Amino acid sequence: MTDDPGRALIRTKSTSDRRRQIWRAASVVIALVAGVLLGTARSYSHGQDIRNRSIDLSALVQGAGKRVVTAQSRAAGLQQDIDALAGSDLSPQVAKARQEADALSAAAGLTAVRGPALRVSLSDAQRDSDGNYPAGVNPDDLVVHQQDVQSVVNAMWAGGAEAMMIMDQRVVTTSAVRCIGNTLLLQGRTYSPPFVITAIGDPNRMSRSLDAEPGVALFQTYVQHYQLGFEIDPVKDVTLPAYAGLIRLTAAHQEKK
The missing domain is CATH 3.30.70.1880 (Protein of unknown function DUF881)
Incomplete structure (x- = not known):
């Protein structure tokens, strides 16, 4: 049995329409991805050329080290405040726990x-x-x-x-x-x-x-x-x-x- 020529033409048009739709959708997706990549690159470069941009690891490490020193100084001040507050009106359970912790301070390097x-x-x-x-x-x-x-x-x-x-x-x-x-x-x-x-x-x-x-x-x-x-x-x-x-x-x- 042979196919009806009219049906064959309809199937051909239907397949062609689906392919065009797929390509349209793919084009939209590609455009969106390209836009995101360009936006990310511009945000990273602050409008400057990033092709020859290099990262100075030494400067990054030094900058991080300065932030650590600042954070440690602030943490030490906060710890002093905590110790001052904790030194008054302790419950027996808390006082016992602090005594046990103090006994381990030397072994932990805290003295x-x-x-x-x-x-x-x-x-x-x-x-x-x-x-x-x-x-x-x-x-x-x-x-x-x-x-x-x-x-x-x-x-x-x-x-x-x-x-x-x-x-x-x-x-x-x-x-x-x-x-x-x-x-x-x-x-x-x-x-x-x-x-x-x-x-x-x-x-x-x-x-x-x-x-x-x-x-x-x-x-x-x-x-x-x-x-x-x-x-x-x-x-x-x-x-x-x-x-x-x-x-x-x-x-x-x-x-x-």
């Missing part, structure tokens, strides 16, 4: 610590009079890296450190050593080398632990070949300040061995 210490300083290789590193050397071999600082920190903890400070900040359980290039990022603040780690404890024991740490031994090979800085100095008496930042860790427990 100042004083005693003999070991101080370690790590610095980049020296530049020449023109501010350049030696020619033909990989620049990565001439700077202190995150793993170098972390190796020193781990070795001093392993050597019985009771309290530790990196630069001017007290190290606590939630502290994390991060490096962006040759810039140290610690608890929202940035530092340039030399990086100084001070730990209270037995200086001789911590010094032996540094000698036994593979990461420290590897760093010392770069010290010998490329003149990076590495100094270890015992300190008879030093006071490490209490940690004054926010405590984000809410719970922890020690597993029984």
Whole structure:
């Protein structure tokens, strides 16, 4: 049986109409998407050309660091207000909880610590009079890296450190050593080398632990070949300040061995 020519013509027109409708709808969608993209680009660029726009990560980090310092100062003031209000008219339950928290303050790094210490300083290789590193050397071999600082920190903890400070900040359980290039990022603040780690404890024991740490031994090979800085100095008496930042860790427990 053959199809009726009239029906075939109707089907052809119907198919053609559907295709035209689909293309119209697709054109509208494409135009809308293009408009959104152009609007977003203009909003981001503030009307300026963004093709050659670059992001200065160092400036972003420094700006964020300044905001962190401001926020920490404000938080410290608010904490003082809270402590002053909480010091009066405490219920027995609250008073007991505060006593238990105060007993843990030293272990958490929330109190100042004083005693003999070991101080370690790590610095980049020296530049020449023109501010350049030696020619033909990989620049990565001439700077202190995150793993170098972390190796020193781990070795001093392993050597019985009771309290530790990196630069001017007290190290606590939630502290994390991060490096962006040759810039140290610690608890929202940035530092340039030399990086100084001070730990209270037995200086001789911590010094032996540094000698036994593979990461420290590897760093010392770069010290010998490329003149990076590495100094270890015992300190008879030093006071490490209490940690004054926010405590984000809410719970922890020690597993029984």
